[in-house]
Amino acid sequence: MGELLAVGLSHHTAPVDVRERMAMDEGRVRERLQRLRGEGACEEAFIVSTCNRVELYAVPRSVPLIRAWMGEHRGPNGESIEKYLYWHRNEAAVRHLFRVASSLDSLVVGEPQILGQVKNAVRVAEESRSLGYLLQRLTRQTLSVAKRVRTETRIGESRVGVGNAGVDLALQIFGGLGDKRALLVGVGEMGRQVARAMVGAGLNELIVANRTYDRSVEVAAEFGGTAIAYERMHEYLGQVDVVITATGATRPIIGPDDVYRALKVRRYRPLFMVDLSVPRNIDPAIDDIEEAFLFNVDDLTRVMDAGRREREIAAEAAVALVNDEASRFMARLSEIEVGQHIGAITRRAEQIRIEELMRSSKVLDQLDDKQRKAVESMTRAMVKKLLHGQINTLRSAAREGESEVIETLLKPWREDDS
Amino acid sequence: MERIPYIAVLVLYSVVLLAHLLPAVVPAALRERVRLVAAVAAVLHIATLVEGAVFGTWEPGLQEALSACSLGVMVAYIAVAHGAQRALGILLAPLAIVSLGTALVVPNATVTALDEASAVNMWLPVHLGLLLAGVAGFALSSAVGVLYLYVRDALKKKRFGRIGRLPSLESLDRIQFRSMLFGFIALTLGIGAGGALATASLQQSWALDPKVLYTLAVWFWYFVALQARLVLGRRGRWTANFSIVGFGAMVFSLIGLNFLLQSWHSYG
Numbered sequence: 001m002g003e004l005l006a007v008g009l010s011h012h013t014a015p016v017d018v019r020e021r022m023a024m025d026e027g028r029v030r031e032r033l034q035r036l037r038g039e040g041a042c043e044e045a046f047i048v049s050t051c052n053r054v055e056l057y058a059v060p061r062s063v064p065l066i067r068a069w070m071g072e073h074r075g076p077n078g079e080s081i082e083k084y085l086y087w088h089r090n091e092a093a094v095r096h097l098f099r100v101a102s103s104l105d106s107l108v109v110g111e112p113q114i115l116g117q118v119k120n121a122v123r124v125a126e127e128s129r130s131l132g133y134l135l136q137r138l139t140r141q142t143l144s145v146a147k148r149v150r151t152e153t154r155i156g157e158s159r160v161g162v163g164n165a166g167v168d169l170a171l172q173i174f175g176g177l178g179d180k181r182a183l184l185v186g187v188g189e190m191g192r193q194v195a196r197a198m199v200g201a202g203l204n205e206l207i208v209a210n211r212t213y214d215r216s217v218e219v220a221a222e223f224g225g226t227a228i229a230y231e232r233m234h235e236y237l238g239q240v241d242v243v244i245t246a247t248g249a250t251r252p253i254i255g256p257d258d259v260y261r262a263l264k265v266r267r268y269r270p271l272f273m274v275d276l277s278v279p280r281n282i283d284p285a286i287d288d289i290e291e292a293f294l295f296n297v298d299d300l301t302r303v304m305d306a307g308r309r310e311r312e313i314a315a316e317a318a319v320a321l322v323n324d325e326a327s328r329f330m331a332r333l334s335e336i337e338v339g340q341h342i343g344a345i346t347r348r349a350e351q352i353r354i355e356e357l358m359r360s361s362k363v364l365d366q367l368d369d370k371q372r373k374a375v376e377s378m379t380r381a382m383v384k385k386l387l388h389g390q391i392n393t394l395r396s397a398a399r400e401g402e403s404e405v406i407e408t409l410l411k412p413w414r415e416d417d418s
Numbered sequence: 419m420e421r422i423p424y425i426a427v428l429v430l431y432s433v434v435l436l437a438h439l440l441p442a443v444v445p446a447a448l449r450e451r452v453r454l455v456a457a458v459a460a461v462l463h464i465a466t467l468v469e470g471a472v473f474g475t476w477e478p479g480l481q482e483a484l485s486a487c488s489l490g491v492m493v494a495y496i497a498v499a500h501g502a503q504r505a506l507g508i509l510l511a512p513l514a515i516v517s518l519g520t521a522l523v524v525p526n527a528t529v530t531a532l533d534e535a536s537a538v539n540m541w542l543p544v545h546l547g548l549l550l551a552g553v554a555g556f557a558l559s560s561a562v563g564v565l566y567l568y569v570r571d572a573l574k575k576k577r578f579g580r581i582g583r584l585p586s587l588e589s590l591d592r593i594q595f596r597s598m599l600f601g602f603i604a605l606t607l608g609i610g611a612g613g614a615l616a617t618a619s620l621q622q623s624w625a626l627d628p629k630v631l632y633t634l635a636v637w638f639w640y641f642v643a644l645q646a647r648l649v650l651g652r653r654g655r656w657t658a659n660f661s662i663v664g665f666g667a668m669v670f671s672l673i674g675l676n677f678l679l680q681s682w683h684s685y686g
Contacts, residue, residue: 152446168581169573169581171582171586172569172573172581172584172587173573173586173587173588174586174587174588175585175586175587175588175589176586266651267650267651268651268652268653268656269653270588270654287574290655291654295576299576299578302576302578303578303581305578306579306581
């Protein structure tokens with residue numbers, strides 16, 4: 001059985017101007033796969049090409065040919081791309097692919113697109129008939145490992161950025177934003193970020209109020225919201241579920257009385273308030289009102305910190321899972337391979353036994369049936385017992401991944417063949 | 419009480435609890451099928467109750483009340499404690515276990531008044547069934563209420579470690595309200611059925627029975643909570659507090675009251 005090779009470059013090793021020169025569309029990937037196999041560089045291959053990585057996974061036939069093929073590519077200044085490349089073999093290659101597909105190697109760890117991109121790469125390779133026994137097995141296992149990582153670790157759950165921290169808090173209160181309205185007061189950068197993330201999370205309606213009306217119209221247009229006059233902001237408090245403030249005002253523009261009034265109108269449904277301005281725009285005393293949930297910039301930062309810690313913990317768990325799966329995959333491959341060798345050894349031993357019986361056939365023919373049967377079963381038992389220890393050692397060496405032991409045990413049989 | 423099937427049910431409920439309490443030590447395959455385990459246990463539980471009723475070992479009493487109470491809580495668990503509301507399992511499973519466990523250890527006390535009643539007529543199962551459905555609804559509501567207060571506290575006190583891992587406030591509030599409403603309707607009808615039962619089987623006046631009066635007080639408590647919600651829109655912590663106190667009173671009525679007061683509902 002052949003070895004496995006992963007070679008490529010990614011955002012970890014190569015700058016964007018190199019990556020963009022390497023990136024290929026589907027048609028080109030097909031053409032490359034054809035060439036790699038046609039020229040005898042690989043037995044099996046598939047290529048993952050995204051804006052952050054270009055990688056070839058292969059069962060190589062000739063590594064120098066692959067190296068030469070890679071050498072054809074040049075960086076933006078005509079330099080060799082050799083220094084950007086990483087080469088992984090066998091278990092390291094398997095581990096790398098598992099990591100990539102599980103989004104552990106991504107720019108934003110846990111982002112979900114990469115799995116789709118890997119699936120696509122596999123589909124293209126399948127259509128180009130460049131997947132054989134080994135890579136089929138490997139890609140199938142890759143998809144199942146990626147799925148395990150997604151379901152068993154929390155890697156894909158927490159997101160980055162102040163906007164998403166705001167969304168996470170909103171979801172903890174409301175469960176969903178599909179039937180919620182938000183009021184954005186002021187158009188400061190962080191306020192817009194939170195508003196953008198909420199719109200992205202399916203917010204039903206965004207209302208924008210800013211001191212300069214024209215600016216609120218602009219921002220409202222950007223998010224598909226409605227602009228209102230700043231002076232009417234307090235009227236709207238009772239009609240929205242979310243209030244985001246990000247103005248340059250130097251003192252609170254929303255006080256407890258405004259919130260009490262608003263809550264009465266909304267029959268005490270919870271009001272989620274995010275104050276992103278410094279100095280603060282929403283009176284901190286409002287947090288003492290039961291149904292008002294007020295958060296400031298520092299709170300959002302702490303939500304992000306909690307998210308980051310969680311991602312780190314999740315990533316550690318995911319790495320452990322992936323490493324474990326990779327060594328199990330290799331052990332299974334090696335068991336299958338050893339199984340084939342064991343089959344060959346047993347067949348060869350049986351052949352030797354029959355040859356030796358034939359050689360003595362003249363003598364054996366003089367025996368009666370009972371005696372012949374005894375010789376038959378005696379020779380069988382001898383072969384079986386002689387092989388028994390070796391076969392067991394081979395099997396356990398395969399399980400433990402001790403390739404030298406396997407080599408040593410197989411060597412005499414190989415010499416025998418020649 | 420059929421002890422052996424009940425112990426089996428108890429073990430299964432404990433497995434459910436363990437899956438929620440210590441997810442790290444429970445195999446993933448079991449964790450994912452925890453609702454199925456709960457469902458199997460609940461079916462066994464129902465079968466045991468029905469078997470008792472059909473083959474005559476069943477007498478309405480403290481043990482059966484607690485057992486049915488536990489079943490009600492578990493049915494509530496199966497209905498709501500999954501997906502985002504998964505965390506409820508930590509509250510509901512122990513409730514079911516404690517209730518069933520108590521049923522197994524308390525002396526078998528049956529309702530004395532019924533021994534004297536001429537016949538256990540058709541109103542008895544209706545009366546008991548509705549009241550136990552009510553208890554299950556209130557149990558769910560108060561368990562959800564506890565979780566509501568916990569999530570609310572995390573948000574108010576800015577503890578963000580578990581943000582995104584707990585059910586949302588609005589969904590908890592919705593469940594606590596709906597289950598309270600369900601419990602209230604069942605309790606109302608159950609009291610009505612009790613009146614019909616008493617009229618049919620007891621000669622004496624029952625309206626001044628201490629347990630009846632106490633239950634009416636509990637009924638009124640929930641009535642106030644629901645009115646505050648429906649008329650004034652008071653929800654969230656308000657509902658949760660009503661719900662937790664109400665259920666405490668309900669449990670007291672079910673277990674404690676009968677030993678303290680002489681009532682038609684007393685266990686002999």
